[in-house]
Amino acid sequence: MASLYAFLYTLVLVCIAAVASAQLSSTFYDTSCPHALSTIKYAVRAAVAKERRMGASLLRLHFHDCFVNGCDGSVLLDDTATFTGEKTAAPNNNSLRGFDVIDTIKSQVESVCKQVVSCADILAVAARDSVVALGGPSWTVQLGRRDATTASFDSANSDIPKPTSDLSTLLTDFSNKGLSTTDMIALSGGHTIGQARCTSFRDRIYNETNIASSLATSLQANCPSSGGDDNLSPLDASTPSTFDNYYYKNLVNKKGLLHSDQQLYNGGSADSQVTTYSTNMAQFYSDFAAAMVNMGNISPLTGSSGEIRTNCRKTN
Numbered sequence: 613m614a615s616l617y618a619f620l621y622t623l624v625l626v627c628i629a630a631v632a633s634a635q636l637s638s639t640f641y642d643t644s645c646p647h648a649l650s651t652i653k654y655a656v657r658a659a660v661a662k663e664r665r666m667g668a669s670l671l672r673l674h675f676h677d678c679f680v681n682g683c684d685g686s687v688l689l690d691d692t693a694t695f696t697g698e699k700t701a702a703p704n705n706n707s708l709r710g711f712d713v714i715d716t717i718k719s720q721v722e723s724v725c726k727q728v729v730s731c732a733d734i735l736a737v738a739a740r741d742s743v744v745a746l747g748g749p750s751w752t753v754q755l756g757r758r759d760a761t762t763a764s765f766d767s768a769n770s771d772i773p774k775p776t777s778d779l780s781t782l783l784t785d786f787s788n789k790g791l792s793t794t795d796m797i798a799l800s801g802g803h804t805i806g807q808a809r810c811t812s813f814r815d816r817i818y819n820e821t822n823i824a825s826s827l828a829t830s831l832q833a834n835c836p837s838s839g840g841d842d843n844l845s846p847l848d849a850s851t852p853s854t855f856d857n858y859y860y861k862n863l864v865n866k867k868g869l870l871h872s873d874q875q876l877y878n879g880g881s882a883d884s885q886v887t888t889y890s891t892n893m894a895q896f897y898s899d900f901a902a903a904m905v906n907m908g909n910i911s912p913l914t915g916s917s918g919e920i921r922t923n924c925r926k927t928n
């Protein structure tokens with residue numbers, strides 16, 4: 613009798629553990645939509661073949677989704693007369709892009725399986741496929757997120773890290789989302805691809821001293837001290853559309869574009885990890901892949917929470 617109770621007790625604990633840790637699963641769509649992942653992959657490949665930068669833009673969409681009330685597709689909701697979403701919040705306005713590509717992917721996925729695959733999962737898979745398309749590492753994406761019926765303009769303003777922040781604030785921003793120092797430094801390597809607007813780095817190239825003067829001078833040509841706010845420069849000037857470890861090589865040479873980038877190599881506690889990644893791309897790849905899985909696990913809606921949107925721009 614005692615052993616029966618012990619057995620039942622163990623069974624209950626195992627079930628609780630399974631529910632707590634296995635909300636998402638890599639096989640979530642294997643029977644409900646077996647062609648979901650290949651559909652997304654081909655669409656991402658096509659979009660990146662058309663414009664390399666799109667891979668960067670899609671990666672960033674998943675990050676900005678996950679940091680605002682979890683990875684729930686909230687970033688994709690359009691504003692309406694009665695609803696203000698996240699698209700015009702300061703980190704996103706005139707900056708986030710790739711929404712049309714997500715619409716295309718969503719309609720292709722809907723045509724193979726109606727109302728099965730969430731917009732939040734499409735963002736997570738598209739981020740991975742974008743990194744792969746630009747030559748970076750691959751990882752297994754956990755799936756089963758559902759889509760929010762709400763969004764938060766205020767949380768987008770407060771929770772998405774700012775390019776003007778110092779190292780301690782960046783670490784706090786990530787730790788508030790359950791992400792470690794290692795995750796923060798590895799995920800920042802997302803800036804090995806893509807572009808930033810003059811307004812995001814003007815202060816750094818005119819007023820900071822921990823920047824290589826050759827970089828500051830060349831950036832100033834396309835980013836005047838006033839005006840030209842939307843002029844673009846690559847986050848990684850060496851290899852702007854290849855997912856490699858040049859972001860970290862640049863930091864070691866004081867060639868980070870954003871104030872927040874150079875904070876990772878400025879005599880502080882992040883320096884040694886940056887140095888490691890600058891010479892060991894395999895280590896960066898494996899830490900980045902692990903950190904992307906961790907970021908993708910931020911507060912997903914699962915079970916019967918939320919919904920599966922039919923159009924990523926609006927609730928059903």
Ligand code: HEM
Pocket residue numbers: 665667668669670671672675706707708709773774775776782799800801802803805806807808809810812847870872
């Ligand atoms: C560490 C804190 C971070 C800060 C302060 C930050 C800030 C920024 C800023 C200011 C831009 C340029 C926006 C513009 O000027 O329009 C940018 C672009 C970008 N960010 Fe971050 N970011 C951070 C972390 C991340 C992470 C974790 C990822 C992904 C793993 C990421 C991926 C990107 C990409 C790919 C772009 C270029 C997008 C494009 O070209 O469309 N960032 N980020």
Ligand SMILES: *[C@@H]1O[C@H](CO)[C@@H](O)[C@H](O)[C@H]1NC(C)=O
Pocket residue numbers: 700701705706
């Ligand atoms: C977003 O950008 C547009 C165009 O520059 C601007 O008119 C609008 O005021 C901005 N929205 C917010 C909320 O800042």
Ligand SMILES: *[C@@H]1O[C@H](CO)[C@@H](O)[C@H](O)[C@H]1NC(C)=O
Pocket residue numbers: 814815816818819837
């Ligand atoms: C540089 O810093 C000064 C003093 O804080 C400020 O007035 C000026 O606007 C800054 N220049 C740029 C281009 O950001």
